[in-house]
Amino acid sequence: MNWRRAGRLAAAVVIAAGIVSSPGAAAAASNNVVTKPPMGWASWNTFAAKINYSVIKGQVDALVSAGLKDAGYQYVNIDEGWWQGTRDASGAITVDAADWPGGMAAIADYIHGKGLKAGIYTDAGRDGCGYYYPTGRPAAPGSGSEGHYDQDFLQFSRWGFDFVKVDWCGGNAEGLNPQSTYQAISDSVARASAQTGRPMILSICSWGNGSPWNWAPGMSTMWRTSQDIIYYGESASMDRVLTNFDSAQHPAAQSAGHYNDPDMLIVGMPSFTAAQNRTHMGLWAISGAPLLAGNNLATMSAETRAILSNREVIAIDQDSLGRQGTKVTEDATGLQVYSKTLSGTGKRAVLLLNRTTAAANITARFGSLGLTGSVAVRDPWTATDRGTFTTGYTASVPAKSAVLVTVSGTEGPRTAPIVGKQSGRCLDINNFSRANGTQAQLWDCNSQGNQAWAYTSGKQLMVYGDKCLDANNQGTVNGTAAVIWDCNGQANQQWNVNSNGTITGVQSGLCLDAYGAATANGTKIVLWACGAGDNQRWTLT
Template identity: 70%
Template sequence: MVPVGWAVADGAAAATTRTVAGAAVAAVTTPPMGWASWNTFAAQINYNVIKAQADAMVSSGMKDAGYEYVNIDEGWWQGTRDASGNITVDTAEWPGGMKAIADYIHSKGLKAGIYTDAGRNGCGYYYPTGRPAAPNTGSEGHYDQDFLQFSRWGFDFVKVDWCGGSAEGLNPRTAYQAISDAIDRATAQTGRPMVLSVCDWGVQSPWDWAPGMSTMWRTSGDIIYWGQTASMDRVLANFDSAQHPASQSPGHYNDPDMLVVGMNGFSAAQNRTHLGLWAISGAPLLAGNNLATMSAETRAILTNREVLAVDQDPLGRQGVKVAEDLSGRQVYAKVLSGTGRRAVLLLNRTTSPAAITARWSDLGLTGPASVRNLWAGTDAGTFDGSYTMTVPAREAVLLTVTGSGTTPSASPSPTSGTTSAIKGVGSGRCLDVNGASQANGAQAQIWDCNGQANQRWTPTASGELRVYGNKCLDVNNRGTA
């Protein structure tokens, strides 16, 4: 069902806003920082794999830089339970059971995370990666039992995926509320707070409802799929899909997915751009590379204290786009704690180096302001009114700007719209880019709604519909038939 003559073509990105109700009490007050197993190991994990990563988090200096969660993703459990319904695991892979690995992580001064699915079956059942498909690897029907068991084992974080929930047609808001309530009941018994990571890939706009029940919520599909290499297109698409600043506050965060910093396919400049995008967003920072084998260069990027401070700023704001003088040359700003302090990201989405200007008026600042380049670790100087820098193609520069002014918040660009799915009234299906292609001329079609980036559209004041942050819905060859 392809709308005849419609295709995707180059455009420009837009920021988004969304209004939400008040949020529930959070388990944390700054975006969670840590490491998660999926991007590097997929389902091929065991006690020794996780132990090595916990050791490396400490020895690499990541713990000292603020990383604290060691998160075990899909693959740890093969769906077995005892006669009482309690989860059981293969003790050849997990000697001493899951409590033993949680205890080891805690012995390093770190916190432990675990994974399940909201449905009866987890993602490994539908999409096996490194292990045979195992049924019954979800928590549906066992919410109270499983989350109490996780808490008693000593886990401080739980990621709840949506593969089973999606396959069964569950309602995300209802299911995750039940899970949040189960975690609250578990905490009441054990005294152990647990971060809830909602992972429904942005289905049914979790930024509208998840702040009241969780610490973080995924806003898009995976940043990388098993067997692929890191992609800046995917990084930018996930960054764009996470632009819901009104939903974010201390303890509640839009989640553009785990990091691919240090993974195959990315240069050091791309790694810096990627981490800078997440930092200006105030996003959770969960490294996904192999910490035990990473280069000194990757370690230095992941532990840059000034960049991490932007992400971890206690105000908990999400940076927003405040200017785009020319298509693809964007300025994002984040209000930092203190007076007259801003983090500024100059993002060049184009294929050529470009001069990008940050104006103090767009930042809510007046008078002279000092500029610091966070990746270079150097002071650029003091400037009146604005600062211009040439940014390499498809890269970003992260700055702090300190000046005078009491403006409480930078505002989204006036050309921004709200990123969301576009549903057909009759079919209930969504406008979709065929095959998730990002090539010019890719066909648009009607397809079952899935919350992925190829179904996330942003209307602009000029009448465009944008997808992936830099593509527009286009009439092929300007046809009128």
């Protein structure tokens, strides 16, 4: 959560499904296997800090009666506002009995009694978000867990909570180091789980501070990659949805059990249309992100309920491979195609995203998805088949909207990045250009389609499924530009991938070379006489 703006407190905790744990093992929290992105509901978006037993009970009952439990929503997340920072003489957390009759164990028991799981919330610092940004309750000094990590996480586990989300308001104000702080928290959560025998999954909420995608997968189930998707008192915004979606694009960090978290869903919040709700849900599904509803479940419309509970869209999000969808093409600025590999041969989820202010046709070319032959296309929102196509699928996409489909075909040549040994950067086509003659370059590896190369049986290095790496104008001299061109089978588009790491042109005999032995983003790729330099050594998996 980021409180530089009118502050909404961090999304409360969610509970992980499919936990596998050895009760007595003092393993790291990340060793508790969560097989799918958590799905559930969190209290903040609708109720802010104004929560109590009755509010949570009402939402639990509505989640079940609306059919969301049957659709896979398991987690009831109690967000900020449950605690005002009070402790007893021994340092144990105390709560207002008028708000929480029977204490926090009672509400956890009620949640469990409905066949759901319970989550709770705290802060990494001494004072939590409820101190720095009180919203609906007085400022709450001492509402963080710093100095009480072992005591608090053990108490949460003994109360019956299955998951804890730890916010960053205090950590940020105190200038704590995100990585080392959350490592200490992760270790403490593991100790609590080992002592009680109840696995308790950690969700990191540093708002992307410290680049958690680089280290959080080793210590948590999910990690926030961004600031808040909505701030208290604001209306829902598609621009904010897209910003948070973009911030979560770290596919190398994500795998089954470990997820980039772009924040809670705002599906069904006031001012969002059905089309916006579907676009938002589709973006999270293609990402394999946690699905944590934040609307008022007791008053939501039948339309919102249908969007949140769509089984085929949920199945995309919950696919067992745990992959994050990545951008594979952008033929024109703002007209993007994302592809997510699904379990099963030749299966993909595809999202056509129009970021512009006017409706436009967007085409998903099957070659760029790694598919060949006839491909069947299905609309998961309407559960209808769109037909079978051979080269690609085109849809008209309204402004600031997305079309989500699933496709099934035959697997084509496998794609992989080509990584320079000297630079550590990837062979890249700038800005997803498809223009013949665009010169290849080095760029930071990002798993996107303009860095996904297939080495075919015809010795072609193919990108986008139909463009080949080409020695420009059939050049055979030092400095010849390595460009992309329509694949044509000619010798200047054929390459030998050699055991010593070089890639040589069949026609020229020259090596693929990072010009001038440079390693910076944007370094141009040329052909040059083969030598011993690492700027001519590449890894193609």
